[in-house]
Amino acid sequence: MTSNDRTPYEAGPPTADDLRAVQFTAASMLHPGYTDREVDEFVALAADQLARLTEENAQLRDQLRGMQEHVAAVASQPSPSDQAVGILATAQRTADQYVAEAEDFSRQMTSEARAQYEEQLTQAREKAGAIIQAAQEARAAIVAAGGTATGGGPDTAELQEQVAYLKAFGQACRVQLRSYLEALLSDVETEWGRAHPAVLPPALLAQRDQQIGPGPDAAMPFHSNAATDPPAEGGTPAAAVPATRSPS
Amino acid sequence: MDIPAMRASFGKAAAHGDQAPLWFYSHLFLTHPETREMFPVSMAHQRDRLFAALGDVLARVDDLDALVPILQQLGQDHRKFGTLAAHYPAVGASLLATLEHFDDEWSDELAASWTEAYGVIAEVMIGGAEDASDQPPWWEAEVVAHDRRTIDVAVLQVRPNAPLDHLPGQSISLESDRRPRLWRWYSPANAPRPDGLLELHVKARDGGPVSTALVRLAQVGDVLRLGPPVGHLALDTESDRDLLLVAGGTGLAPMKALIDQVARQGPPRRVDLFVGARTEDGFYDRADLRRLEQEHAWLTVTCAVSHEKVSSLEHGDIGDVVLRHGPWTSRDAYVAGNPAMVEDTVTRLHQHGVPMARIRTEVFAASRPSPTVDGKVTE
Numbered sequence: 001m002t003s004n005d006r007t008p009y010e011a012g013p014p015t016a017d018d019l020r021a022v023q024f025t026a027a028s029m030l031h032p033g034y035t036d037r038e039v040d041e042f043v044a045l046a047a048d049q050l051a052r053l054t055e056e057n058a059q060l061r062d063q064l065r066g067m068q069e070h071v072a073a074v075a076s077q078p079s080p081s082d083q084a085v086g087i088l089a090t091a092q093r094t095a096d097q098y099v100a101e102a103e104d105f106s107r108q109m110t111s112e113a114r115a116q117y118e119e120q121l122t123q124a125r126e127k128a129g130a131i132i133q134a135a136q137e138a139r140a141a142i143v144a145a146g147g148t149a150t151g152g153g154p155d156t157a158e159l160q161e162q163v164a165y166l167k168a169f170g171q172a173c174r175v176q177l178r179s180y181l182e183a184l185l186s187d188v189e190t191e192w193g194r195a196h197p198a199v200l201p202p203a204l205l206a207q208r209d210q211q212i213g214p215g216p217d218a219a220m221p222f223h224s225n226a227a228t229d230p231p232a233e234g235g236t237p238a239a240a241v242p243a244t245r246s247p248s
Numbered sequence: 249m250d251i252p253a254m255r256a257s258f259g260k261a262a263a264h265g266d267q268a269p270l271w272f273y274s275h276l277f278l279t280h281p282e283t284r285e286m287f288p289v290s291m292a293h294q295r296d297r298l299f300a301a302l303g304d305v306l307a308r309v310d311d312l313d314a315l316v317p318i319l320q321q322l323g324q325d326h327r328k329f330g331t332l333a334a335h336y337p338a339v340g341a342s343l344l345a346t347l348e349h350f351d352d353e354w355s356d357e358l359a360a361s362w363t364e365a366y367g368v369i370a371e372v373m374i375g376g377a378e379d380a381s382d383q384p385p386w387w388e389a390e391v392v393a394h395d396r397r398t399i400d401v402a403v404l405q406v407r408p409n410a411p412l413d414h415l416p417g418q419s420i421s422l423e424s425d426r427r428p429r430l431w432r433w434y435s436p437a438n439a440p441r442p443d444g445l446l447e448l449h450v451k452a453r454d455g456g457p458v459s460t461a462l463v464r465l466a467q468v469g470d471v472l473r474l475g476p477p478v479g480h481l482a483l484d485t486e487s488d489r490d491l492l493l494v495a496g497g498t499g500l501a502p503m504k505a506l507i508d509q510v511a512r513q514g515p516p517r518r519v520d521l522f523v524g525a526r527t528e529d530g531f532y533d534r535a536d537l538r539r540l541e542q543e544h545a546w547l548t549v550t551c552a553v554s555h556e557k558v559s560s561l562e563h564g565d566i567g568d569v570v571l572r573h574g575p576w577t578s579r580d581a582y583v584a585g586n587p588a589m590v591e592d593t594v595t596r597l598h599q600h601g602v603p604m605a606r607i608r609t610e611v612f613a614a615s616r617p618s619p620t621v622d623g624k625v626t627e
Contacts, residue, residue, distance in 0.1 A: 060526040079345050088274040092291055099290035107455025114454070117399060121529070125556070156560035 016051035019043050132156065135163045249361045251309055255360055258306055261350040262299055268350055268423045269295035276342040281542035283338065286329050288429035302343075305369060306596065319369060320376030321478065327377050327385035328421070328431070328475040336370035380476065387412050387474040387501040389422075392445065396467055397532035400452040402463040405445050405473060413440055416505035417481035417610070418580075420446070421474045426461040431475065431541075435610065437501035437585075439508040446474075449533070451499040481582065483509055489580045489606070490518040494570055494593050496585025497525065499612045500533060503584060504540075511544055520573070524566025524589065526555040577601040584610040 014022075022043065024033065033039075136159055255395050261268040273291055277284045287294055301322075308315040344362055348354040389412075393405035414420060416439040421431045437447040452463035481502050491510070493503040500523055510519055525531055530553070537549045552562040552569040562569050566589060570576070581602050583593045597607055 080275060082349070084278055085271055085274045088278055089270045092270065092274060096290045096292045100292065103455045103457060105455075106460070110452075110454040110460070114399070118527075121527075131559075 014050075016047040016054060018048060019047040132159045132163055135159065135166055138166070249364050250357065251306075251361075253358055254309075254361050254365060255306055257347050257351045257354070257362075258302065261347050262303065262392075262482055264350055266292075266295055268346060269298050271349060272298065272342055272346040275345050276339060279342060280335075280338040283335060284428070286331070295338070311367070316372055319372040320379065322425065323373030323376030324380040325421075325475060325478070325612040326373065327380065328423075328473065331377070333374045333377075336374060340366040340370060356451050359407070383476060384410055388447070389472045389474050391466055391468055391470040391472065394466055398529055400463060401532040402450050402452075402466070403446040403533065404450060404462065404466065406448060406474075407443075407445050408474060411444060412446070412474060412477070414477035415479075415482040416509040417502045418477040418479035419481060419502075419610075420477045421475035422448075423475075424458065424470065426462060426464065426465055427458045430458050432458045433480075435479070435502040435505065435612075437504040437508075439505055447501070447504075449498040451498045479610070480609055481584065483582075484580060484608070487580050487606075488515045488517060489578060491520070492570070492576045492579040492581045492597075492602075493519060493521045494566060494581065494583045494585070495521065495523050496566055497530065497612060499584030499586070499589075499610065501584075504533075504536075504581065506582060507540060507544075507547060510546075516546065518548075519544075520576075520579075521550070522547065522566055522570050522573075523626050524569070524585070525550045525551070525553055527553055528556055528559055528561065565589075565592060567596040571596055571600055574600060579606070581607045582609075583607065585612055587613055589609050 020043070024039070026033070139162060270291075273287075273295065305315065305319070340363070343366060344359060347362060348359070351358070366428075381622070387408040387410055389406040389408040391404055392407050393403075395403045397403055412420075414436060417435065419433045419435045421433050423429065423431050434448045434450065437449055438445070448462075450459055450462045452460040483506050491506070493506060495503040503521060503523075507519060507521065510517060521537070523531065523537070531537075531551055534551070537551075541547050541549045548561065550569065550573065552564060552566055553559050554563070554565050557563070564572075566585075570593065576597065577600065579602065581597050583590050583597075585593070592609050594604075594607055594609060598604055
């Protein structure tokens with residue numbers, strides 16, 4: 001076998017052209033070789049395949065070189081210049097300052113608003129506290145006057161309830177007093193001259209004297225009015241006062 | 249790895265203060281512009297954090313047993329920022345460039361040491377992130393209720409889009425589209441519930457961009473992003489001692505979560521909750537506390553004010569009030585509130601005879617002081 005005078009061992013694997021050019025020596029008459037046509041066809045096929053593989057191999061090699069160059073380029077990517085880094089750093093600091101100033105402004109605004117709010121609230125509370133205090137004192141005075149002691153220190157919630165109660169009580173009193181006054185005036189007009197102090201029991205009379213202060217003459221029609229002739233403003237006056245609480 | 253040489257070179261960069269991290273991030277954003285959008289507009293706090301974290305890592309580099317879990321956790325937590333494995337080499341390159349820039353005696357040996365060390369750090373962090381890959385990197389949670397309780401406190405109910413398992417007492421970081429890229433920590437006020445809802449207590453801090461937005465701007469329908477739960481204030485499940493819970497401000501949230509856990513899972517025990525505030529207005533959750541107290545016979549709630557004289561509530565610093573109701577020496581104590589309150593209460597409880605090992609704390613502070621105008625973040 002000859003292959004352009006090169007031996008396969010020296011020249012590496014045969015190239016496609018080697019395969020195409022190969023010539024086999026004729027076989028002897030005693031041992032006829034392969035059919036020439038089959039050998040030729042096979043060799044041609046092998047040559048084509050080899051050619052394709054060689055070409056693909058070259059392409060892959062190129063690709064690999066390209067990739068390697070890319071990797072090298074990425075790896076040795078020139079660091080951004082100090083100047084560029086400096087410019088970006090300055091820009092970043094400027095942005096940071098704006099944000100910091102905005103946050104600072106917001107903090108000042110809110111803390112001032114909060115301080116104001118808390119001050120107003122404290123003032124309102126102190127006012128409320130003073131009212132409660134006054135109410136408590138008033139209540140203590142009433143208790144002392146009424147002679148009924150509750151015992152133990154009342155807490156704020158209780159006092160607030162009492163303040164609310166006292167307000168309602170005051171309102172009811174005002175309504176009652178107006179009714180009384182109107183009824184009284186009407187009584188005075190209609191009953192004048194018919195009243196007699198003996199109608200009231202003496203004890204009640206004495207109490208009335210103490211609490212309201214009008215003389216027996218005035219108390220008498222008051223009593224008779226309450227007992228026999230309720231004021232016209234609907235229901236008894238006592239119903240306007242919260243039923244669950246009493247001032248003592 | 250030449251650790252002393254690395255520490256020396258890090259020291260040189262750190263000596264330049266804010267300049268070094270500023271240079272690092274500028275370098276990173278120039279070489280990899282796509283990383284910029286992972287950070288907030290203002291980088292002041294971020295810069296402070298980076299070098300603090302690097303310093304921590306360098307300090308512990310001899311003690312890998314301690315360092316590895318920290319790095320794994322860090323890697324896991326970084327998933328919520330959208331950090332990918334591909335970002336790590338970019339950060340490493342900029343870190344080396346920064347160290348080189350600030351070091352007159354930079355050498356190839358030093359570069360090799362840092363490359364190796366950073367490689368290990370990145371590998372552990374990426375590993376930590378991969379270990380957590382069965383969980384989503386973040387949860388989207390819709391605000392389903394927003395209840396403005398006081399002038400600066402709101403209680404939010406949020407519904408995560410996927411189950412978010414947390415231990416009562418743990419904290420969850422969150423980000424709102426109203427303040428993009430700013431993550432803040434909040435502690436849910438409930439144990440995991442069948443409906444998956446989380447209750448968040450938010451106090452608006454003066455000048456705090458996230459907290460004020462959550463209190464004053466957030467609305468039902470807003471979508472928050474939640475990070476994975478972390479934290480150490482979990483109930484000691486080994487213990488069945490009675491509990492003493494002390495809360496100041498929104499430190500109430502983790503305490504409610506612990507109460508919720510006792511109610512749901514037991515073991516049955518007495519729980520005394522003390523809640524402190526400056527004024528009565530500070531009790532933003534009284535109605536719910538009253539409800540809990542009525543529902544659970546084992547729970548006693550005591551509220552105390554420190555700065556309001558006219559009040560029906562107990563008066564005094566909460567630590568003081570707690571001791572008035574003692575003794576607590578047989579209790580497990582949990583304390584959450586602002587730094588001064590926590591320190592004061594813990595000191596008193598310890599003096600009172602509660603062993604430190606049985607006192608667990610969580611400090612609730614403004615997540616950060618805002619950067620000053622010259623870009624400094626001071627703690």
